[in-house]
Amino acid sequence: MKKENTAFRYLINLVAIIILMVVFVVLSFHSNNTLKLKVAPAVWQCCYLIIMAASLNLVLGYLGQLSLGHCGFMAVGAYTSALISLALQRAGFYTEKNSIQFAITLIISIVAAAVVAALIGVIVGIPALRLKGDYLAIITLGFGMIIVNLINNIPFCGQQGLAEGAASSALYANGLGFTNDEKQSFMWVGVLIVVLCMTTMVMFVRSKFGRVIRAIRDNEIATSATGNDISYYKILTFVFSAFFAGIAGALYSCANVSLATTSFAFTNGSILNSVFIVVTVVVGGMGSMTGSVIAAIGMFLLNYTIKNGSWVNALPEFLKNVFTYPMLVYSIALVIVILFRPKGIMGDKELSLFDIPGYPKRIASYFKNKKAAKEV
Amino acid sequence: MLNIKDLCVSYGAISALKGISLTVNDGELVTLIGANGAGKTTTLHTISGLLKASSGTIMLDDIDLQKTPAHKIIEYGMAQVPEGRHVFAQMTVLENLYMGAYSISDKKKIEDNIEWVFHHFPRLKERSKQLAGTLSGGEQQMLATGRAIMTNPKIVLMDEPSMGLSPLLVSEIFSIIKELQKSGITILLVEQNAKMALSIADRAYVLENGKISMSGNASELLNDERVKKAYLGA
Numbered sequence: 383m384k385k386e387n388t389a390f391r392y393l394i395n396l397v398a399i400i401i402l403m404v405v406f407v408v409l410s411f412h413s414n415n416t417l418k419l420k421v422a423p424a425v426w427q428c429c430y431l432i433i434m435a436a437s438l439n440l441v442l443g444y445l446g447q448l449s450l451g452h453c454g455f456m457a458v459g460a461y462t463s464a465l466i467s468l469a470l471q472r473a474g475f476y477t478e479k480n481s482i483q484f485a486i487t488l489i490i491s492i493v494a495a496a497v498v499a500a501l502i503g504v505i506v507g508i509p510a511l512r513l514k515g516d517y518l519a520i521i522t523l524g525f526g527m528i529i530v531n532l533i534n535n536i537p538f539c540g541q542q543g544l545a546e547g548a549a550s551s552a553l554y555a556n557g558l559g560f561t562n563d564e565k566q567s568f569m570w571v572g573v574l575i576v577v578l579c580m581t582t583m584v585m586f587v588r589s590k591f592g593r594v595i596r597a598i599r600d601n602e603i604a605t606s607a608t609g610n611d612i613s614y615y616k617i618l619t620f621v622f623s624a625f626f627a628g629i630a631g632a633l634y635s636c637a638n639v640s641l642a643t644t645s646f647a648f649t650n651g652s653i654l655n656s657v658f659i660v661v662t663v664v665v666g667g668m669g670s671m672t673g674s675v676i677a678a679i680g681m682f683l684l685n686y687t688i689k690n691g692s693w694v695n696a697l698p699e700f701l702k703n704v705f706t707y708p709m710l711v712y713s714i715a716l717v718i719v720i721l722f723r724p725k726g727i728m729g730d731k732e733l734s735l736f737d738i739p740g741y742p743k744r745i746a747s748y749f750k751n752k753k754a755a756k757e758v
Numbered sequence: 759m760l761n762i763k764d765l766c767v768s769y770g771a772i773s774a775l776k777g778i779s780l781t782v783n784d785g786e787l788v789t790l791i792g793a794n795g796a797g798k799t800t801t802l803h804t805i806s807g808l809l810k811a812s813s814g815t816i817m818l819d820d821i822d823l824q825k826t827p828a829h830k831i832i833e834y835g836m837a838q839v840p841e842g843r844h845v846f847a848q849m850t851v852l853e854n855l856y857m858g859a860y861s862i863s864d865k866k867k868i869e870d871n872i873e874w875v876f877h878h879f880p881r882l883k884e885r886s887k888q889l890a891g892t893l894s895g896g897e898q899q900m901l902a903t904g905r906a907i908m909t910n911p912k913i914v915l916m917d918e919p920s921m922g923l924s925p926l927l928v929s930e931i932f933s934i935i936k937e938l939q940k941s942g943i944t945i946l947l948v949e950q951n952a953k954m955a956l957s958i959a960d961r962a963y964v965l966e967n968g969k970i971s972m973s974g975n976a977s978e979l980l981n982d983e984r985v986k987k988a989y990l991g992a
Binding site: 599600601603605606612 | 830837839840845846847848849856857860861905
């Protein structure tokens with residue numbers, strides 16, 4: 383009985399994924415200006431934000447270690463994939479982006495980005511994970527800054543990143559970077575990569591490894607007493623998380639015209655920085671993969687409406703000033719979420735398609751209980 | 759089975775163990791009693807590899823435990839129930855038990871062991887889906903003990919299983935320990951509750967200021983005047 387139930391669940395989830403993919407494939411070949419200029423870039427941005435948040439959640443939510451340099455791994459991935467695609471283009475491997483050669487280039491650069499980021503993850507993880515709590519946070523913060531400076535000073539990356547370095551060609555003309563047209567027609571690729579990454583991460587968390595990792599978060603002494611090598615599992619998770627941050631970096635260089643190291647700093651005015659990713663994970667719920675997805679999309683939409691919404695202009699002057707500092711708005715959003723849902727939007731629960739039919743009932747009983755509590 | 763010789767351990771300049779020797783034979787229940795700060799927990803931590811000894815040897819059959827990393831020791835058949843229980847609060851009772859079975863790859867064996875634990879601790883079976891953090895102190899102690907048994911150990915080290923439990927629960931836990939011994943597991947029990955420990959143990963060692971001051975048959979020690987005065991409050 384129970385086994386059939388699991389098989390049925392897998393089937394339903396598979397169908398849901400196929401429907402999602404069909405929708406995006408159809409959208410990809412549908413020509414429409416709003417779709418091209420607004421939806422497609424937004425989808426790409428959401429893609430790498432989701433992978434970033436989910437991969438940080440492995441370390442922050444499941445392993446319980448605070449890492450503040452997650453964007454450093456993303457930078458490594460972004461630059462690796464961009465340089466590889468530029469090199470292949472110069473070698474004349476592909477000329478246009480609708481060819482099979484470009485598909486191969488895309489796969490090579492994504493895999494390379496992930497592997498290089500994971501290698502850096504090993505190098506950083508082995509010394510860093512001997513430390514705990516605040517000290518680990520400080521060392522990862524330092525790593526994020528070091529990576530940015532390293533990339534700035536490597537000759538072929540250039541001071542201004544790839545935009546003006548020795549490899550100075552605008553990324554979209556020659557490398558991975560997509561134009562708006564291409565962003566739309568390749569939209570389904572981004573979504574497919576997100577689905578694959580999320581599936582792998584959820585499987586990792588549900589596996590035997592995932593259980594040890596949650597055990598380490600709960601109690602390190604007891605985990606050691608049950609015969610598990612704590613440092614091995616810590617580094618494994620850290621590297622796994624860096625691997626996916628590398629993939630997110632490759633997606634980032636697909637979605638952008640040029641790379642600049644400031645985008646990967648500890649904090650900056652835009653949407654992509656290590657603090658922002660940490661905030662996203664906390665808002666979504668530490669230890670909830672679906673929570674990370676929801677929060678990543680939510681935070682992106684918040685960012686989008688702040689920057690492009692006409693409603694901001696309609697606000698009174700003193701409120702409008704608040705919205706010129708996006709980081710301030712994210713902090714306020716964080717405070718509001720923590721006030722009402724201290725464990726984040728999803729807590730440590732997952733959103734399952736099978737729970738949705740039960741929601742009306744649960745919401746009704748919630749209000750009933752509240753009313754009953756008031757009457758008492 | 760377990761053989762400790764002239765073990766010295768120090769925390770910096772302060773020496774906590776000043777050359778203790780003890781043996782635990784196959785199938786025995788040996789208890790190590792002593793007052794606060796006598797070095798009981800230090801002894802256990804050194805055996806399990808959490809602390810490094812400055813001199814002396816610890817042998818489990820023919821394996822030198824001091825050269826084995828902490829997480830490997832369990833593979834040689836030595837499990838431990840840490841002091842203060844240390845269950846995984848955010849995981850269910852069943853998941854906690856599965857955590858104990860990581861060194862076993864045979865699935866059938868794991869299921870058998872879980873069956874065995876549930877047979878001896880029916881209370882855990884009732885609550886197998888409950889989060890371990892919501893269990894009472896006694897139930898958590900049972901869970902920690904059950905988790906240690908999941909590895910099929912030859913010898914179990916127990917650190918103060920009676921800590922913070924009511925007298926009724928203490929006697930329940932001790933009868934379970936006695937039962938474990940009957941099923942063929944060797945046990946080294948570290949306790950403050952000297953009376954209870956001595957009443958179930960075969961042999962006992964009394965630790966005082968990092969040295970073994972007395973050793974011998976548990977029932978004899980229970981009636982020894984000096985032990986009575988120091989630990990039994992009589």
